[in-house]
Amino acid sequence: MKKIALLIASAMLSLSANAASSRSSWVVSQVYNYNHQFAATGSADLATKMSTMANSPFLFYRGTAHIFYQDMATLPASLYTSVQTGYTWLGGDTHLGNFGSVRDSGGAQVFAAGDFDEGYLGQFVWDLRRMAVSMILAGRENGISDADITTAINTVAGAYLDKMDAFKGTSDELTFQLKSGNTSGVVQDTINAGAADSRSSLLSKYTQLNGAARVFQTTAQLQVVPAATYNALVASMGDYVNSIASSKRYASGYYAVKDIRQKLGSGVGSLGKLRYYLLLEGPSSSTSDDVIVEMKQSVPSAVTAAANGRLPASTYAYNEGNRVARTLKAQLINADVLAGYTRANNMDFFLHEKSPWQQDFDTTALTSGGKLNTAATYIGQALASAHAIADQDYDATVVSYSIDKQVTDAVTSKSSFKSELVSFAFDYATQVSLDWQSFVAAKNAGSPLY
Template sequence: MATSSRAGETTVIDARRSAGKAARESLSRKAQGAFALPDRDPVAVIEAQNATRVQSLVPIRVGRMLDSPFALYRGSAAMMAHDLADSPVTGCQVIASGDAHLANFGLFASPERRMLFDLNDFDEAYPAPWEWDVRRLAASVWINGRDNSYTEEQCADSTSAAVRSYRNSLEALFQLTATERYYHQEETDVLERNPGAQKRQIRAVTEKARKRTSEQVLRKLTTTEADGRPYIVDQFPVIRHSTNYDLGRITEIYLLYLATLRTDVRLLLSQYEVVDYAMRIVGVGSVGTRCWLLLLQGPAGEPLFLQGKEAPRSVLETHGKVATAPASIIRAVAENGQGARVVGAQRILQAQSDPFLGWVHSVEGPDGRLRDFYLRQFRDMKGSVDLQALDPDQSARYAAVCGSMLARAHSQSPGSAFIAGYLGTGDAFDRAVTAWARLYADQSEKDYDALRKAVKSGRLPAETGL
């Protein structure tokens, strides 16, 4: 295969596009709308995941899923990976997000303190068929629309906007060089560019995010001890100190984390001392995994908060049964653990990532089990759009932006020009996946009913309002 870009010669990108176009013969774009799910008990999938979680937190996880069908969908990446495991695909793999639903896009600050918009959750990231991420996003748009009482036509409009934007953005990205795709990023004004966008609302979200700093967290979550040091205040059960580790053990883990950072960041953080830590519940699907909030103090007494999250194996591997993956990814996981997998995927899929991202491999817990973690800054100018506050037109525009960000993420995988060739310029794929998303939204509502019945019967414990 030639790699020259001289006129008349075939480039690698051209060859991959051609391979993608040829793949329509074995799996047409229209066929992507076929809906067939394996037999499964949605409650059993939740129970299986709960078995490895902190048992006292399981009722809170279930309670958060009970908030709405969309809340259940947010916490059920494993269920969808199971559903898609044997679905027909074109055969092209990318570094996939694994959980690219609407609520996993958001605002955050770059190292230069510019506000960016991008994917912001990578716990499930792993090499997988590109279609899985697109379906995850598309179904989330339809389910969120129903949660917001949109008409079915409005749900369809928003869903097709997301898929169409993914297709068009991927095509545009492959007019760029690999280096230009790598540098491509979107600041928060991407949310304001479309006519009719609610600029005042977006700017309010941005300004709120800018105020989310360690100093703000210090004021909200801590008190001062007699020795003048800050101390995290328990807010049971969401924030609680644990007797499983002491400060000395947490400091040992912190030093292991420092060894995985870039030299300049490691030197910076070597000036900080861990002064307190507590367990903190986060998200929906993550509830019950071991998550820490670390309070550090710098040489001038300045605070810095880090979040440590347990990193189990990706559901794309465990439930999606991905059989193959690039050797480099397999090697990274084998050598450095699941925390390194999450960190590596985030750096690939995000245009800019937190420079404090690092990991710890094989931490022994009080139960004797070894677990992997990754660490990052806590609430460093992070923000999110209130999905319930969007009207149908705004939802369609927001979904389109998310589709574009997903395309940018997928375009970083070397073989992804195949996808652009497969999708082409027509809307056959858009219509097919939009139709599929409606049927999956129907299934999600059935899963939600099954969850409610399981709680009512006592099969699953639930604690709501937390």
């Protein structure tokens, strides 16, 4: 026991020894190198992204998952991992703003992970680390004390580990969902707000009737696309429909494209990637049940900086949109039946429904330590659920064993794991704040950022 304690103390010292430091030129080059790939097609969104990221360390953090994983490749590993836990199917960009509520394909309104762009295989602790750092940055913005944030990080880790322990040796992960009846606080509010939405309100927000036809509105954020682009997107729909399992596929008329717009200004980290809204016919010729599908450009996951090749490209048909779609299907029970992928204009795309019942988690509503701590329980459980069902339960050819068992076995001391996570998160939050300052200084100086 004394030897184990010494090893833990040594590892904690190693983690703390990686003190935050100024690395201005490196940060600016990382931001430029990542975003420059989108400059030719997404300059307007990139300008929005840079202005948004300059507003706060939390928003900067949301836009720089690529920096986080560069650091995960070099910073000390957690004591509580194994080779097996390194093949957890991660969300990748796991932070407070990437959870929310949505109506699943079975009709239930649930709280769960809501962004899968960076989905990839890696160490389970990376998702927890990224979440914990986001809790510090968002919590501080909301005026929550570091002591209360520490409590909430302990809560999110404890809830995650307890739920993984409960899943171990059972099939409970295949039915566990967070709903209004088993949640409270801001999470319950998010679920209830999503359930109160309607298809008519979504269609009213983005579309209009042009005589007997429904078409998209044209606004600053909904832009008409050139004819060549429009035709290329329509032509790619056949491959998209074929990417959906035949058992979940609707009649071909459902997918008939009625109109297309380019969507600008959505998200933070994904700003710069091409994003289109496609208006589909839906289940009938009525204009009241038209469906909006989001078609989003997909590029290699940021997680590859720390775990390149861990998810072979052959498992997602060498299409990054398929990688995103597979992550969504792996991590959610009763996943969106419109999730799929295609390729257009030599780019990979992920498609899914722009759900009328989707409600993003509002981090600004976490106005006290108590509210953050209550939400932390459900976020920890939601993350455990995502990891636990995305193993042999989803596709044994990708992950051939039980991740909930492997994680539970690897974390030999929950209290020490929590302490390690808290220590890492506060150290890294300091680094993010320094990186943000470097970014803002470069932006104000007119340095090229994309």
